Amino acid sequence: MSIRRIYNFSAGPACLPLPVLIKVKEDFMEHGGMSIFEISHRSKGFMDICEDAKARISSLLGLDASFEVLFLAGGAAQQFAMVPMNLMDRAADYAVTGRWAKRAWEEAGNIGEARVAFSSEDSLFSRVPRPGEISLSEGTSYLHITSNNTAYGTQYREFPETGGVPLVADMSSDILSRRIDARRFGLIYASAQKNMGPAGVTVVIIRRDLLGRSYRKLPNIFRYKTHADAGSIYNTPPVFAIYMLRMIVQWIEGEGGVAEMEGRAKARADVVYGALGEDDFYELLADRESRSMMNVTFRLQSDALTERFLREARALGMEGLSGHRTVGGIRASMYDAFPLEGASALAEFIRRFRRTA
Amino acid sequence: MSIRRIYNFSAGPACLPLPVLIKVKEDFMEHGGMSIFEISHRSKGFMDICEDAKARISSLLGLDASFEVLFLAGGAAQQFAMVPMNLMDRAADYAVTGRWAKRAWEEAGNIGEARVAFSSEDSLFSRVPRPGEISLSEGTSYLHITSNNTAYGTQYREFPETGGVPLVADMSSDILSRRIDARRFGLIYASAQKNMGPAGVTVVIIRRDLLGRSYRKLPNIFRYKTHADAGSIYNTPPVFAIYMLRMIVQWIEGEGGVAEMEGRAKARADVVYGALGEDDFYELLADRESRSMMNVTFRLQSDALTERFLREARALGMEGLSGHRTVGGIRASMYDAFPLEGASALAEFIRRFRRTA
Numbered sequence: 001m002s003i004r005r006i007y008n009f010s011a012g013p014a015c016l017p018l019p020v021l022i023k024v025k026e027d028f029m030e031h032g033g034m035s036i037f038e039i040s041h042r043s044k045g046f047m048d049i050c051e052d053a054k055a056r057i058s059s060l061l062g063l064d065a066s067f068e069v070l071f072l073a074g075g076a077a078q079q080f081a082m083v084p085m086n087l088m089d090r091a092a093d094y095a096v097t098g099r100w101a102k103r104a105w106e107e108a109g110n111i112g113e114a115r116v117a118f119s120s121e122d123s124l125f126s127r128v129p130r131p132g133e134i135s136l137s138e139g140t141s142y143l144h145i146t147s148n149n150t151a152y153g154t155q156y157r158e159f160p161e162t163g164g165v166p167l168v169a170d171m172s173s174d175i176l177s178r179r180i181d182a183r184r185f186g187l188i189y190a191s192a193q194k195n196m197g198p199a200g201v202t203v204v205i206i207r208r209d210l211l212g213r214s215y216r217k218l219p220n221i222f223r224y225k226t227h228a229d230a231g232s233i234y235n236t237p238p239v240f241a242i243y244m245l246r247m248i249v250q251w252i253e254g255e256g257g258v259a260e261m262e263g264r265a266k267a268r269a270d271v272v273y274g275a276l277g278e279d280d281f282y283e284l285l286a287d288r289e290s291r292s293m294m295n296v297t298f299r300l301q302s303d304a305l306t307e308r309f310l311r312e313a314r315a316l317g318m319e320g321l322s323g324h325r326t327v328g329g330i331r332a333s334m335y336d337a338f339p340l341e342g343a344s345a346l347a348e349f350i351r352r353f354r355r356t357a
Numbered sequence: 358m359s360i361r362r363i364y365n366f367s368a369g370p371a372c373l374p375l376p377v378l379i380k381v382k383e384d385f386m387e388h389g390g391m392s393i394f395e396i397s398h399r400s401k402g403f404m405d406i407c408e409d410a411k412a413r414i415s416s417l418l419g420l421d422a423s424f425e426v427l428f429l430a431g432g433a434a435q436q437f438a439m440v441p442m443n444l445m446d447r448a449a450d451y452a453v454t455g456r457w458a459k460r461a462w463e464e465a466g467n468i469g470e471a472r473v474a475f476s477s478e479d480s481l482f483s484r485v486p487r488p489g490e491i492s493l494s495e496g497t498s499y500l501h502i503t504s505n506n507t508a509y510g511t512q513y514r515e516f517p518e519t520g521g522v523p524l525v526a527d528m529s530s531d532i533l534s535r536r537i538d539a540r541r542f543g544l545i546y547a548s549a550q551k552n553m554g555p556a557g558v559t560v561v562i563i564r565r566d567l568l569g570r571s572y573r574k575l576p577n578i579f580r581y582k583t584h585a586d587a588g589s590i591y592n593t594p595p596v597f598a599i600y601m602l603r604m605i606v607q608w609i610e611g612e613g614g615v616a617e618m619e620g621r622a623k624a625r626a627d628v629v630y631g632a633l634g635e636d637d638f639y640e641l642l643a644d645r646e647s648r649s650m651m652n653v654t655f656r657l658q659s660d661a662l663t664e665r666f667l668r669e670a671r672a673l674g675m676e677g678l679s680g681h682r683t684v685g686g687i688r689a690s691m692y693d694a695f696p697l698e699g700a701s702a703l704a705e706f707i708r709r710f711r712r713t714a
Contacts, residue, residue: 006390010397013596021392025385028378033363033674035378037555037601040367040677073430073557074578077592081576110576193593198394200430200557200595219438219467221431235434236550238557238595239370244394317390320397 007342009332010320011150011295012173012194017337020247036243041236046243050232053246057203060249060258061182068211070204070224071232071242076100076172079189079202080107083144083168084114086224087187089215093117093140095160098125098149099326104170108144111216117143124327125152127290134160142166142186148174150194150333151324153297154290159184166210174294175203176252177336178262186210194294195261195336197245200238252336261336262293268334268343269293275347281354285329299329300357306330309353318346364699366689367677368507368652369530369551374694377604393600398593403600407589410603414560417606417615418539425568427561427581428589428599433457433529436546436559437464440501440525441471443581444544446572450474450497452517455482455506456683461527465501468573474500481684482509484647491517499523499543505531507551507690508681510654511647516541523567531651532560533609534693535619543567551651552618552693554602557595609693618693619650625691625700626650632704638711642686656686657714663687666710673706675699 003022008015029035031045039046054069063069072078080103084092091113094105097120108114115137118129128149136143143162148155150173159167159180166186175190182188187206193199204224211225220226220234227234252261273291276282276298285297300306306329313321323329332346360379365372386392388402396403411426420426429435437460441449448470451462454477465471472494475486485506493500500519505512507530516524516537523543532547539545544563550556561581568582577583577591584591609618630648633639633655642654657663663686670678680686689703 003386004390008391008395010395012593013395013397016392016395021386021394025382028382028385029360033361033676034365035373037378038365038367038370038373040370041556073432073435073595075430075592077578078430081578085576107576107578110574191593193596198597199398199593200598217467219442219464221434221438221464235432236369236548236556238430238598239550240555240597241557241595319390 007318007345008320009318009334011331011333013199014194014333014335015337017248017251020251023247024244037240039239041233041239046239047233049243049246053242053249056249056253060176060252061205063182063205066208068206068208068228070206070227071237072202072204072227073238075202076170076189076191079170079204080104082222083187084108084111085218085222087166087210087213088112088141091115091137091139091141093137093143095129095134095143095145096121097128097146097154098152100170101146101149104144115140125149125154126285127287128154128156129160131158136162136165140165142168144168146170148292148294150295151327153286153292153295153331155292155294176258176261177265177294179258192241192245197248198241200241201245264340265293268338268340269296271343271347272296272332275350294333294335296332297323297329305357312353313349316345316349318349364675364702365677366675366691368688368690370556371551371690371692372694374605374608377608380604381601394597396596398590398596403596404590406600406603410599410606413606413610417533417609418562420539420562423565425563425565425585427563427584428594429559429561429584430595432559433527433546433548436527436561437461439579440544441465441468442575442579444523444525444567444570445469445498448472448494448496448498450494450500452486452491452500452502453478454485454503454511455509457527458503458506461501472497482506482511483642484644485511485513486517488515493519493522497522499525501525503527505649505651507652508684510643510649510652510688512649512651533615533618534622534651536615549598549602554605555598557598558602621697622650625695625697626653628700628704629653629689632707651690651692653689654680654686662714669710670706673702675703675706
């Protein structure tokens with residue numbers, strides 16, 4: 001069987017590991033006389049998958065039993081609301097480093113007082129804060145950061161020190177792509193569709209003591225505690241998305257874990273940044289010290305050139321390279337499953353395009 | 358290729374149409390050099406699928422442009438909260454006809470004053486209200502009903518008259534299984550995993566004028582209007598679940614639409630109720646005039662007999678027949694994709710078991 005695969009540089013949903021896709025397809029109808037879409041969420045088979053996926057995520061992140069892993073629905077955007085609903089007493093601090101960071105901050109403002117602890121909006125979100133640049137406000141319930149900003153191609157190298165204040169991170173676009181000290185976080189959330197799976201499930205990792213916080217009357221479905229108490233099966237979860245997420249997490253483990261993913265991400269990013277940085281033909285959007293290993297963003301000198309770049313790339317089997325519609329230019333997203341050959345192909349094209357433009 | 362298929366009587370996730378499963382599997386990797394899990398939610402291909410699915414649901418239900426179809430995440434349980442968050446001013450009426458109806462009522466109590474307009478809890482939810490049995494309370498924002506109650510096997514034949522008060526229905530377990538006058542409802546919601554698709558997406562059908570209601574400050578993500586304004590792509594939706602839901606809705610259309618589904622449901626239910634009702638060996642749980650065409654519930658004379666029934670049924674390739682864990686006994690769920698032969702096989706076994714027990 002030959003499978004045609006393009007290089008998919010999309011920001012998410014994104015490229016997934018081919019061996020996992022092949023296995024999912026092979027096993028499609030082979031779940032005890034049912035397809036994978038028809039198995040019960042209360043079957044032992046599925047509950048084991050769910051628990052196994054949690055345990056593997058926990059282990060890949062080096063976490064112990066003081067953290068709970070939850071599988072929720074609604075994407076990171078739902079977490080923009082659930083985090084303040086659950087964890088904000090009166091006020092919380094937000095580092096506004098991009099479009100989604102800002103949405104998280106705006107949504108928190110619908111719950112309580114959302115404060116701007118840092119903003120790079122003036123420089124079109126070209127950077128994340130430097131160590132020590134954020135000072136926490138009096139009475140803040142947590143600091144919220146966005147570890148990687150897909151639209152601008154920025155990423156934290158070091159995370160802010162917050163002392164006793166819980167650090168909360170949207171890691172949708174770089175979870176399981178690099179080594180971090182996850183124990184420093186109070187809560188991490190990540191939609192699956194970049195590094196971990198298909199769209200439709202969001203991973204929330206919460207320090208158990210935070211499950212006890214309760215500042216306001218909430219619907220049960222929006223309480224983290226409800227889902228923790230029910231082992232993420234409070235109601236019918238997105239069965240298939242969790243099944244596939246677990247296979248991808250297994251794949252990450254099998255390939256060598258987060259350290260290996262980090263090595264691959266660095267290799268891919270180095271190849272592409274290397275090709276871009278040879279002269280001033282391409283304008284990089286992110287400040288050097290904030291550059292993302294997941295999303296490389298740059299601009300050409302005119303819209304016509306951008307169009308031509310995208311068209312010629314597409315003809316070479318490279319898709320999803322358009323910059324975010326609010327930013328323009330080019331964006332190359334390369335998550336855990338993205339092959340190094342795709343990065344090399346892009347780098348080669350970047351060089352050739354410069355010569356022929 | 359031979360495919361082993363059991364008869365899957367699960368209450369949901371449930372049996373899906375085999376032709377759809379085969380097609381999904383065939384096309385799995387054939388989405389322009391990507392798998393279906395890797396396509397962008399902002400691609401024209403997916404946005405067309407999403408719009409097409411909405412249009413087909415609207416047409417199957419006989420609705421016009423005064424209704425909006427939304428695809429949301431979080432299951433019916435999330436709608437238990439979103440309905441009162443969006444539509445309840447001070448109070449709302451609930452018909453408590455089962456476990457999920459009660460959960461909807463309880464969740465509404467976390468938002469405002471949730472009133473019990475009817476309850477059959479005293480008779481273990483053996484029935485739904487008779488026409489005229491519900492009287493609406495002063496100042497209610499809506500009446501909430503659960504059109505089919507899976508755990509007890511009850512279903513409304515006629516829906517309550519509510520005059521100018523919006524009628525809101527959880528139709529998770531019988532949407533698109535029978536002809537209804539959907540225009541009489543202010544809001545209908547249904548998780549997909551019974552009659553329409555895999556777990557992971559919930560359909561909400563809302564009368565457009567209700568989108569303008571706003572009684573309290575809400576997070577944007579929990580406002581129906583946010584999702585309507587964004588065409589259900591406010592944030593990354595569960596792409597695959599919507600893709601598959603659309604194929605199932607297409608299948609329903611191709612088979613003859615809701616009228617044909619109703620005929621099949623009636624045929625299946627008649628076969629099973631017929632076999633059960635021949636004497637007193639089996640105790641039916643639902644009152645005759647409330648019997649569901651989707652879920653047939655009954656009890657045997659002892660737990661030992663129940664165990665034996667389940668074991669022997671399983672040996673014959675009939676699975677998912679255990680009653681809901683809070684109810685016990687036997688439950689046969691037969692949604693749109695469930696084949697008549699499965700109902701006949703069960704009926705035959707019901708008769709044989711009576712003879713040999």
